[in-house]
Amino acid sequence: MEFRTPSYFALAALIDGPLHGYGIVRRAGELSGGAVHLSTGTLYALLERAIKEGLVVAGEPYVQGGRERRDYRLTADGRGALEAESMRLSEAARTVATRLRATSKPVVA
Amino acid sequence: MNRERIIRVALRSYPRDVRVSTGSEMLGTLLDSTSAESNALLARELVDLVRRGLSARATSTARVGARRLIADGLCYGGILLMAELVYVRVGAYVAGGQSAAGPGGMWEAGLLMAGLVLALIGYDRVGAICALSCFAVVTGVHWRAFAQSGSILLPDIIILIVCFAPMLIAPRRRRPDIRRLAWLVVIAALGAVFYAQRGGLVTLFLPPVIVALPFALALLPTDPRLAIACSLVAAFVGLAGLAQTLQNGPSTVGIPLTILVLMATPLVLCIAAARTRSIQRRDPA
Numbered sequence: 001m002e003f004r005t006p007s008y009f010a011l012a013a014l015i016d017g018p019l020h021g022y023g024i025v026r027r028a029g030e031l032s033g034g035a036v037h038l039s040t041g042t043l044y045a046l047l048e049r050a051i052k053e054g055l056v057v058a059g060e061p062y063v064q065g066g067r068e069r070r071d072y073r074l075t076a077d078g079r080g081a082l083e084a085e086s087m088r089l090s091e092a093a094r095t096v097a098t099r100l101r102a103t104s105k106p107v108v109a
Numbered sequence: 110m111n112r113e114r115i116i117r118v119a120l121r122s123y124p125r126d127v128r129v130s131t132g133s134e135m136l137g138t139l140l141d142s143t144s145a146e147s148n149a150l151l152a153r154e155l156v157d158l159v160r161r162g163l164s165a166r167a168t169s170t171a172r173v174g175a176r177r178l179i180a181d182g183l184c185y186g187g188i189l190l191m192a193e194l195v196y197v198r199v200g201a202y203v204a205g206g207q208s209a210a211g212p213g214g215m216w217e218a219g220l221l222m223a224g225l226v227l228a229l230i231g232y233d234r235v236g237a238i239c240a241l242s243c244f245a246v247v248t249g250v251h252w253r254a255f256a257q258s259g260s261i262l263l264p265d266i267i268i269l270i271v272c273f274a275p276m277l278i279a280p281r282r283r284r285p286d287i288r289r290l291a292w293l294v295v296i297a298a299l300g301a302v303f304y305a306q307r308g309g310l311v312t313l314f315l316p317p318v319i320v321a322l323p324f325a326l327a328l329l330p331t332d333p334r335l336a337i338a339c340s341l342v343a344a345f346v347g348l349a350g351l352a353q354t355l356q357n358g359p360s361t362v363g364i365p366l367t368i369l370v371l372m373a374t375p376l377v378l379c380i381a382a383a384r385t386r387s388i389q390r391r392d393p394a
Contacts, residue, residue, distance in 0.1 A: 020134075020138075021134060021135070021137070021138035022137070022138045022141040022142060025138065025141075025142055039142075039153070039154050039157040039158070040135055040138050040139040040142060040154055040157075040158060041135075041154070041157040041158040041159075041160065041161030041162070042157060042161065043138070044131060044134075044135055044138075044161070045161050045164075045165070061133075061134065067136075067137030067140065067141070068133035068134045068136075068137050069134060069137060070131075070134050
């Protein structure tokens with residue numbers, strides 16, 4: 001299963017434990033070094049898909065600071081899918097890096 | 110309008126079931142995400158939210174299935190036609206008394222009104238029985254008068270049957286809700302317009318355009334049902350205009366308007382059919 005970058009970082013945000021929607025937005029931003037900003041519409045669309053595919057489970061709603069929250073947790077299948085995707089990405093990165101090194105020319109001053 | 114209210118309005122782009130299950134949570138997340146940020150970010154978030162909401166609506170429409178979508182569109186068409194026929198008859202009666210209400214008289218309007226009330230609440234089958242029996246009796250009794258005056262055409266009858274028969278055979282699946290009778294206020298207002306204008310094709314044509322067409326166009330990208338309904342009503346009105354032109358002779362307003370309406374009908378139906386197919390492709394039931 002291949003993930004798009006926002007989905008990859010949204011799921012990766014849940015590796016350390018369950019988080020609510022805004023927690024996922026913040027953690028995904030941190031993990032990607034600020035490269036990924038999940039908008040609310042995108043976040044809930046991809047969470048809905050991940051729940052349907054059994055990668056994430058949603059907890060019961062609760063109120064915190066006057067706002068309704070719900071924690072999302074990565075399932076074993078979700079963890080497995082993330083591991084497979086990270087392996088695929090690192091393999092792809094390694095292949096490209098190797099080719100770049102092999103074909104690099106010395107810089108002439 | 111404050112930030113929370115704006116977000117609530119944007120959330121209305123989502124289908125009702127999504128709003129009920131995650132609407133409050135999305136609101137909280139969006140308020141947190143944009144609390145310390147600029148208005149530009151809020152605007153971007155809102156645009157994305159509406160885009161995703163419309164996409165969710167299209168997906169939920171697609172799950173209904175193409176046949177159901179078309180049947181629902183025809184049922185909506187039946188209700189719109191009933192509403193139109195009721196307000197025209199009531200308006201004509203108020204404006205000109207019994208003679209102006211047509212050969213069917215007020216009992217016809219009463220039967221149509223009963224059908225409309227029942228269909229609005231959610232009893233499509235009983236509503237359709239009222240409407241069909243009304244037209245069967247009126248057409249049977251006054252056939253000669255209609256034929257002589259040219260006030261009704263065969264295609265008009267076909268459109269009525271095309272709209273009312275699905276209400277009988279494949280009614281919409283919705284729970285009865287008495288609150289939908291609030292639409293009668295709109296119909297009463299249209300009756301008042303008809304009364305003020307004292308009839309004519311423009312009066313027959315404008316109210317449905319003002320009330321239903323903006324909704325139909327707004328919903329077309331995600332739900333073609335109302336557009337299907339409006340196109341059938343437009344065809345009915347166009348044919349009524351044709352009958353009026355045949356009866357009273359050509360007029361400068363009548364003929365262009367009739368041609369416009371009759372040309373718009375197949376166009377809207379084609380767009381609605383294409384949209385139904387495209388929605389169906391994205392998430393087949």
